[in-house]
Amino acid sequence: MSRQSNRTTDSKKMNSELFTLTYGALVTQLCKDYENDEEVNKQLDKMGYNIGVRLIEDFLARSSIGRCQDFRETADVIAKVAFKMYLGTTPSVSNWSPAGDEFSLILENNPLVDFVELPDNHSTLVYSNLLCGVLRGALEMVQMAVDVRFAQDTLRGDNVTEIRMKFIKRIEENLPAGDE
Amino acid sequence: MADESLFDFLHMEIVSHMYTEQQSSKGEMDNKDRAVCVSVLESMGFRVGQGIIERLTRDSPSFKDELDVMKFVCKDFWTKVFRRQVDNLRTNHQGTYVLQDNKFSFLTQLSSGKQYLDQAPKYLAFSCGVVRGALSNLGMDSVVTAEVSVMPSCKFQVVVQKL
Numbered sequence: 001m002s003r004q005s006n007r008t009t010d011s012k013k014m015n016s017e018l019f020t021l022t023y024g025a026l027v028t029q030l031c032k033d034y035e036n037d038e039e040v041n042k043q044l045d046k047m048g049y050n051i052g053v054r055l056i057e058d059f060l061a062r063s064s065i066g067r068c069q070d071f072r073e074t075a076d077v078i079a080k081v082a083f084k085m086y087l088g089t090t091p092s093v094s095n096w097s098p099a100g101d102e103f104s105l106i107l108e109n110n111p112l113v114d115f116v117e118l119p120d121n122h123s124t125l126v127y128s129n130l131l132c133g134v135l136r137g138a139l140e141m142v143q144m145a146v147d148v149r150f151a152q153d154t155l156r157g158d159n160v161t162e163i164r165m166k167f168i169k170r171i172e173e174n175l176p177a178g179d180e
Numbered sequence: 181m182a183d184e185s186l187f188d189f190l191h192m193e194i195v196s197h198m199y200t201e202q203q204s205s206k207g208e209m210d211n212k213d214r215a216v217c218v219s220v221l222e223s224m225g226f227r228v229g230q231g232i233i234e235r236l237t238r239d240s241p242s243f244k245d246e247l248d249v250m251k252f253v254c255k256d257f258w259t260k261v262f263r264r265q266v267d268n269l270r271t272n273h274q275g276t277y278v279l280q281d282n283k284f285s286f287l288t289q290l291s292s293g294k295q296y297l298d299q300a301p302k303y304l305a306f307s308c309g310v311v312r313g314a315l316s317n318l319g320m321d322s323v324v325t326a327e328v329s330v331m332p333s334c335k336f337q338v339v340v341q342k343l
Contacts, residue, residue, distance in 0.1 A: 021231040025225075029220065055189055
């Protein structure tokens with residue numbers, strides 16, 4: 001019995017290691033392909049966006065969460081359900097702006113950066129920028145335009161990883177011209 | 181935890197990105213471009229395979245012989261990476277092994293038959309690299325290729341290079 005449970009925890013860790021290693025290989029390849037960190041950051045964001053617009057469907061299918069009433073609920077769902085489901089970690093939601101349209105996700109540990117160290121010549125690289133793209137793409141598919149960026153990053157010396165999310169506007173559904 | 185689907189999405193996006201990047205420099209893709217994409221994906225897989233096998237075999241005793249290594253690859257390693265075991269392992273006992281997986285995890289969502297057969301190699305390059313990387317860190321230099329005739333079943337051919 002205990003042997004089996006060992007294997008399950010191992011397989012969970014294993015899967016995240018596979019993801020972490022693949023992500024690392026991707027970032028390394030991008031750094032080789034593009035000359036500067038800014039360009040790599042942009043590519044990671046673009047790839048994240050492409051993943052996010054598909055991931056949202058997978059998420060909604062698995063979680064059967066209904067429509068969120070407001071941005072606060074969205075924040076809770078992202079932190080407690082989505083992050084837990086895909087990355088196995090639950091960030092805390094904090095630093096709400098007075099208008100209630102901006103908040104921070106604080107991650108104690110970021111599975112993407114296990115075993116990772118940034119070399120000195122890549123100090124402006126936002127290693128986990130894929131996450132920003134994923135969040136942006138996923139929320140755009142549920143009619144929310146958001147701005148996502150990293151405010152703090154453990155790879156660059158900060159204590160925690162902080163993702164800042166700002167609500168920009170609600171996206172109106174555009175019906176093609178000529179539809180009734 | 182649904183990180184398997186997250187990994188699938190990441191893999192799909194990596195393949196898509198590599199091909200779009202290669203294509204954007206010229207209008208059409210010729211065979212040389214395709215070969216470049218495949219080898220880039222394969223080398224990414226190689227690094228990942230090396231890392232995974234290190235973590236996986238940290239505490240295991242060393243292997244008796246080549247066949248033992250291949251059996252490990254077919255069972256434990258395949259389960260960790262592709263979430264199932266290899267269905268069939270064949271060898272000529274002279275360094276060539278054929279691993280057959282009838283429901284290969286990256287192909288199941290593409291089709292179940294002959295549709296999109298020409299797209300399949302793109303999604304196999306990374307995996308070939310992973311297998312090659314794993315074997316390399318276990319002391320076996322090899323050449324790994326994959327062949328698909330009916331999706332989602334595919335055969336990986338491993339030819340061990342003798343010094």
